[in-house]
Amino acid sequence: MFHSSSPVTMTRSLALIVCATLTAQFAQAQIGWASYTKDNSRLNANNSTVMNDSEEKDYAWGDLDQDGWTDLVIVRKTPYTNAGGKVNVLLMNEGGILTDRTSQYATDSSVAGDNGFKTGTNDRDVAIADVNGDGWLDVITATTISPGQPKNISHPRIYINQGPNGAGDWLGLRYEDALIPDFGAFPNFCAVAVGDVTGDGFPDLYFAHYEQSAVVDLNDKLLVNDGTGNFTDESNARMSSAMLDSSFAVSAVIADMNGDGHNDIIKDTALGSTGAAGPRVIVDYNNPANVGFFNIYDQAYSGAPYHANVGDLNKDGKLDMVISDDGADRYLLNKGNDALGRVNWSAAFTYNTDDGFGSNNIVCDLNNDGWNDVLICDVDVDIPGCARRMHVYHNKGGTVGGNITLKEESGGGSTGLTGLSTSDLRGIHDVAVFDVDNDGDLDLILGDCAGTNLFVNDLNQPGGPIGTNYCGPAVPNSSGFPAIMGATGSEQAAANNVTLGASMLPTNQFGYFLTSQTAGFIANPGGAQGNLCLGGKMGRYSGSLQNSGSAGSFQLTIDLTNMPPPVQSSVLPGDTWNFVGWFRDKNPTNTSNFTDGLSILFL
Numbered sequence: 001m002f003h004s005s006s007p008v009t010m011t012r013s014l015a016l017i018v019c020a021t022l023t024a025q026f027a028q029a030q031i032g033w034a035s036y037t038k039d040n041s042r043l044n045a046n047n048s049t050v051m052n053d054s055e056e057k058d059y060a061w062g063d064l065d066q067d068g069w070t071d072l073v074i075v076r077k078t079p080y081t082n083a084g085g086k087v088n089v090l091l092m093n094e095g096g097i098l099t100d101r102t103s104q105y106a107t108d109s110s111v112a113g114d115n116g117f118k119t120g121t122n123d124r125d126v127a128i129a130d131v132n133g134d135g136w137l138d139v140i141t142a143t144t145i146s147p148g149q150p151k152n153i154s155h156p157r158i159y160i161n162q163g164p165n166g167a168g169d170w171l172g173l174r175y176e177d178a179l180i181p182d183f184g185a186f187p188n189f190c191a192v193a194v195g196d197v198t199g200d201g202f203p204d205l206y207f208a209h210y211e212q213s214a215v216v217d218l219n220d221k222l223l224v225n226d227g228t229g230n231f232t233d234e235s236n237a238r239m240s241s242a243m244l245d246s247s248f249a250v251s252a253v254i255a256d257m258n259g260d261g262h263n264d265i266i267k268d269t270a271l272g273s274t275g276a277a278g279p280r281v282i283v284d285y286n287n288p289a290n291v292g293f294f295n296i297y298d299q300a301y302s303g304a305p306y307h308a309n310v311g312d313l314n315k316d317g318k319l320d321m322v323i324s325d326d327g328a329d330r331y332l333l334n335k336g337n338d339a340l341g342r343v344n345w346s347a348a349f350t351y352n353t354d355d356g357f358g359s360n361n362i363v364c365d366l367n368n369d370g371w372n373d374v375l376i377c378d379v380d381v382d383i384p385g386c387a388r389r390m391h392v393y394h395n396k397g398g399t400v401g402g403n404i405t406l407k408e409e410s411g412g413g414s415t416g417l418t419g420l421s422t423s424d425l426r427g428i429h430d431v432a433v434f435d436v437d438n439d440g441d442l443d444l445i446l447g448d449c450a451g452t453n454l455f456v457n458d459l460n461q462p463g464g465p466i467g468t469n470y471c472g473p474a475v476p477n478s479s480g481f482p483a484i485m486g487a488t489g490s491e492q493a494a495a496n497n498v499t500l501g502a503s504m505l506p507t508n509q510f511g512y513f514l515t516s517q518t519a520g521f522i523a524n525p526g527g528a529q530g531n532l533c534l535g536g537k538m539g540r541y542s543g544s545l546q547n548s549g550s551a552g553s554f555q556l557t558i559d560l561t562n563m564p565p566p567v568q569s570s571v572l573p574g575d576t577w578n579f580v581g582w583f584r585d586k587n588p589t590n591t592s593n594f595t596d597g598l599s600i601l602f603l
Contacts, residue, residue, distance in 0.1 A: 033394050033409055034366045034373075035465070036419035036444060036455040042436060043454050045091060045100040050452050055079060055086050056381065057447040058360070059432040062128040062137045064161060065170040069093035070434045072445065074452070075123035075141055081382050083145045085120030085153060090173070096437040098445075098454070105172030106159065111152045116175045121153055122146050124381065129194040129203045131179075132229030136161035139173060142192040142207055152177050154186040156207060160229065180223070181233050187218050190381070195254025195263045197238075198292035202227045208249030208267050219244040220252075220267065224292075239265075239294045243284045247271035250359070250381060251307040257319055258337050262286040265294070268305040268323070270382075281308045281323060285341060298342045303327060306380070311363025311372050316401035321345070324358030324376050329391070331374065331406060346403075353408045355388050360430045366442055368459060369469055371395040374406055377428040379449065386427030386449035392416050396481065396504075397473045405481070420455060466491050466498070467579075471521060471533035472596030478506045478587040479552055483530075485581050485595035493571045493602040496560045502546075502581030502595050503553040511548065511583030513541040513556055515563060519578045519597060529587060533580050533597030539567035548583065560602075576601045 045051060056079040064071045072091040078084030090106040091098040106117035125142035132138065139159040146154035158179045162171035188210040197204045202225040211217045222238055223231035235244055248271040257264045265284040285296035301308075304326035313320040318334035333346035351374075360377040367373070373395045378388035391408055394416060398404035409416040417425075427449035436443040441459035445452060459465055467487050474482035481504040489497040500513050520535020541564050546554035560571040571577060581595040 034392075034417055035458040036417055037458055038419070038424070038453060039456045040454055042097050042456070043091075043452065044094075044097050045089070045452075049076070049087060049089050050074065050091070050100065052451045053447075054450055056124070056379075056429050057452070058123070058125055058430045059445065059447060060126040060128045060139070061432050061434045063093075064090075064128075064137050064139075064173070065092065066136070067093075067170075069095065069438060070436070072098055072432055072434075073126055073128065073139055074447070075121075075126040077122040077124055077144070079449075080380075080384050081145065083122060083147060085122050085146070085149075087120055088117040088123060088126075088141075090117055093436065098436065101172075105170070108162070108172065108174040109152075109177075110175060111177050114152055114175060114177075116159065116173065119153070119175075121157065123157075124189070125191045127192050127194045130161075131158060131194075131203055131225060132160060133202060133227060134161070134163065136163045138229070140192055140194060140205060142189040144188045144190055144210060146186050149186060151182050155183065156180050156187070156189060156192065156205075158229065158231075176229070179229055179231055181231065183218055183221070183233070185218065187221070189221075190248070190250050191252045191267070193252035193254040193265065193267075196225075197222070197254060197263050197265070197286060198224060199262065200225075200227065204254070205231060206252050206254055206265050206267070208252040208269075209246045210249065211247050211271075220246050220249060222265075238292060239284060240297060243282070243294060243297050245269075248382070251309065253308065253310055255310050255319055257283055257310070257334070257343050258285065258341050259318065260286075260288050260341060262288055262291050266300075266308055266310060266321070268308045270304070270306050270326075278302065279304050281305045281321070283343065288341070296340060296342060300343070300345055301330065301332065301348060303330070303348070306357065307359050307361050309361045309363055313363070313372055313374075313395060313406070314398060314401055314404050315370065318343075318401075322361050322363055322374050322376075323348070324361050326357050328354050329358050329361075329376055333403070349406075351391070351393055351406055351408065353391060355391075357383075357385075357388065358391075362431060362433050364433050364442060365395075366392070366433070366457070367394075367465075368441060369397075371397045371404070375431055375433065377430055379427055379429045388427070389422055389425040390428040390431065390446070392425075399473075419458065424453065424455075467598045467600040470519060470578075470597045470599055471531070474594055474596045475530040477504075477529070477583075477585050477593045479504055483581060483583065483593065483595040485579055485598040487579065487598055487600060491600060491603050493560055493573050493575070498560060498600070499555055499557045500579055500581075500598075501553060501555040502548075502583065505548040505552045505554070505581075505583050506585045506587070507548055507550055507552045509548045509584045510545055511554060511581055512545050513558075514580045514582060515539045515541070515567065516578050517567075517576060519599060526592070528582075528592045528594065529585065530593035532582075532594055534578055537567060539564035554581075571602050573603055574601075 074089040076086035159173040189207040191208040252267040281301040287295040307324040330348040335344040393406040396405040432445040441457040516534040518536030522532040
C-alpha cells in the first residue's frame, strides 16, 4: 500500500460506535476518515506521572536515540495559573512500547544537586530540536510562574542529547544551565518556538511571555543561537517593542509565512496590554533585506485567541492558520502576499461545532488522504475546568488553493473519531500525534485531566481501511460534497477480504462500482457531471446494483478470484487494481456522477 506523506507540527503535538447496519458503518469509515483503538498496553510507565497523572501536561516527540522509533517527552506543571514544580517524563519508544526511561536517561545535569527531568519545574511548553548541530535532537522547555526560585528552576531549560558512547549505547539527555541567559526576575514563559530566524542554519528560540501585573513583565524574548547551542538575548536589537509585547502569550511558532525563504514569528496574546491592542494573533515578518531583523508587525486576527498554529490546509504549499478561541475557533487561509510581503488572509472561518475555550492545537493528516486535519484541545491553562472536550475536524478537501470543508463528523458520541467516546476526549491538555507502532499512520496520545491514554490508528490495521485515493476531489454532487471511494479488509490477495464503499452520495440513488488495472481520467463520460478516474479495460459490478439510501452511501463485498466482466480474472500478489463508484443524481435535472478513484496494491 502507498500513502502520501504526513508531516506533523511538533510544537509543544471504528467503524462507528457499533452501528446496527453495515451501511451506517460505511457512512463513517468510508469518507476517508479515522478509526482508533485504545491500547494502553503500549504505555509502560509510572501510574502517578503518566497513566493516572492529574497535572497539566504538554508533549513533544522525536527520535531521540536514533533507533527509528519516535520517542515522547512529557513536561508537567501544577495546573492553571499556579506555582509548583513537577517532574517531567521521558518515554522511549522500544519497538512500539513507550517505556519510562526518565531515571536512566534524563537525570544528568550541569548544576550540582539538580536531577534533570527528576527536578520539579513548572514547565508549560516543550520543543525538540538539534540546537548544537551535532545531529542529535535536544529538548527545550518553557517554564512559568516560579517566583523566588533559582535560575535552574525558574528559567527555560535546555537538555543536550549526549549521543552514543564508544560502544554505540545512547547516553541520554543532560541539562546545561549555561546555555540560557539569566533574565534576573523570574520569567513567565508559556510557550517556546524553535527555528532559524537569522539564516545561519542554526535554530533560534522565541519565548512567549505571560505578564503578571507589576510583579514581572519581561515581554517576549528572542534568543539567537551561536551555532553551538549557546543563546544570547537579542530581542530588542532585532524586534520592536510592539512585536515583543505580550500580556498573556500562550503559543508561538517560527515559520516562513510569506514564502520568501526566511522564517517569521507567529504568536498570540490572550489579553490586552497597557497602551496596546487587545487580544490578537501577530505575525512579525523577517526582513529579507536584513535577515534576522524584523521590520513588519502585522495583526492577523483579533477576537479572543488562546492558541495559534500553522499548516497547509488546502494543499497549495502556503501555510494557513488555526486559532483556538475563547469563542468560536477559527481557521484562516493564506491567499498569497500583498505588496509589502504580508500574507493576505481569508475571512476567519468557523467550524461546525465548538463548546467554548480551546487550547493547544495540531494540524496533521490523520487519515493519509493528503489533506491536513485539525485537532483542538480544550483545557484552559488559566481558568480551572475539565468539562469540555477536544474537537477533531476532518478536512474533507476542496479546491487546491481554494476553500475547504473542515467538519467534525458524527459518530463516536459526536467526537467524529470512531473508537473514541466523548469521555475519551474530555478535558484534554495536549495531544501527541505520531506513529507509535511504525505502521505508517498517525496514532494519538491524549493527555487529559486524569492521565495519559494511547489510541492506535486503525488505518493500516487488518480489517481497517485499505488503498489510496487519487484523482480527487470528485465533482460535488447534489449532497453538496464530492463523493468518496473507499475500501476495508486486507491487501493480501489470498485473504480475499475486500469490501468496497462509496460515501457522500446523494440519498436514495442507485449506483454500482467499476474497476480497472489502469488509472485514468475521462471528463464527463456519457454526459455525466463527474469524471471517471479509470482507463483501459474496465469491469462493471452492474449486476450488483446498490442504493445509497438515507445514509448516502453503499457498499459491496467483492470476490478477488472472479473480477467482473469484461475483466474476469483473479487478483494476484503484486497487482494494482483501481476502483470507482458511479451513481445517479438529480442536480438539478437527472444526471450521473462518480466518486474519486481508489487504488489498491495487493500483496
